Amino acid sequence: MHQAIEFGNRLLTFVLAFVALLVTIAMYKANRRSELKVYAWISGLGIIAQAVIGGISVLLDLQWWAVAVHFLPSMILVWVAALLYSRIAEDDHSAVSTALPPHIRSVLLCGAVALAIVLITGTMVTGSGVHSGDDGVGMEGRLNVDTKMMAIIHAVCMYLYLGCTLIGAFLIRRARAASAAQRAVMVLLAVIVVQWAIGVAQFYLGVPRWTVPIHIGMSSVVTACTAIVWAHSRRRLPHPETESSR
Ligand code: HEM
Numbered sequence: 001m002h003q004a005i006e007f008g009n010r011l012l013t014f015v016l017a018f019v020a021l022l023v024t025i026a027m028y029k030a031n032r033r034s035e036l037k038v039y040a041w042i043s044g045l046g047i048i049a050q051a052v053i054g055g056i057s058v059l060l061d062l063q064w065w066a067v068a069v070h071f072l073p074s075m076i077l078v079w080v081a082a083l084l085y086s087r088i089a090e091d092d093h094s095a096v097s098t099a100l101p102p103h104i105r106s107v108l109l110c111g112a113v114a115l116a117i118v119l120i121t122g123t124m125v126t127g128s129g130v131h132s133g134d135d136g137v138g139m140e141g142r143l144n145v146d147t148k149m150m151a152i153i154h155a156v157c158m159y160l161y162l163g164c165t166l167i168g169a170f171l172i173r174r175a176r177a178a179s180a181a182q183r184a185v186m187v188l189l190a191v192i193v194v195q196w197a198i199g200v201a202q203f204y205l206g207v208p209r210w211t212v213p214i215h216i217g218m219s220s221v222v223t224a225c226t227a228i229v230w231a232h233s234r235r236r237l238p239h240p241e242t243e244s245s246r
């Protein structure tokens with residue numbers, strides 16, 4: 001079963017790489033702005049880099065830190081894909097405008113940094129726990145810290161992240177920002193609460209196997225939603241005159 005899952009995961013690399021290639025070609029064919037081309041290139045090259053890192057992590061007997069080093073770049077790729085998705089609809093020739101004031105951007109940035117720490121500490125909880133690495137490796141080479149304490153540190157970082165997002169949501173509403181930005185931050189709050197509930201449930205249930213893929217999957221969703229809220233802080237808004245002449 002483990003081998004089938006691992007092989008399936010490897011095969012999906014080709015599907016992802018193919019999609020990334022199509023996206024990059026589409027950017028050039030449509031002659032889109034260089035920002036979007038850069039995101040497309042990062043996605044494609046990032047997938048190739050991840051294939052290499054994944055292979056190295058297997059050669060290293062799936063040591064917990066090697067698995068963490070393989071997992072975390074995926075979150076960066078999810079962030080970049082979400083930025084590409086958010087920005088693709090914007091007109092290439094419109095000027096960039098600061099859609100959210102600097103103090104809100106700073107709060108959102110603090111939230112993004114807190115999220116990065118949540119993700120890193122999450123891999124450390126796994127690294128010290130029952131699901132770390134290969135069965136053959138045993139407990140040797142696992143992160144030698146108390147799993148319960150590590151989970152508490154992970155959860156505290158998550159509350160900081162939630163706090164920043166709550167303040168961000170309040171400020172975005174108070175600034176009467178675009179309704180799309182207000183909606184995006186409410187969706188983000190909802191997915192953080194869902195992820196919190198899954199995290200707490202797996203903590204108290206003793207980390208059953210079935211919760212792990214859900215917690216990892218939701219990490220991607222939370223990361224993508226954070227990137228989408230961040231994307232709302234800087235927008236290319238069509239010039240009113242250009243709009244009316246269309
Ligand atoms: C935004 C909220 C959260 C995010 C993004 C998040 C993310 C993560 C990530 C990325 C991992 C590592 C997965 C892996 O390497 O296999 C993890 C593991 C873990 N998290 Fe969270 N987490 C969140 C909230 C919580 C909360 C509130 C708790 C409650 C204590 C929690 C408990 C755990 C536990 C127990 C593990 C270890 C699972 C295992 O051994 O496989 N998480 N988390």
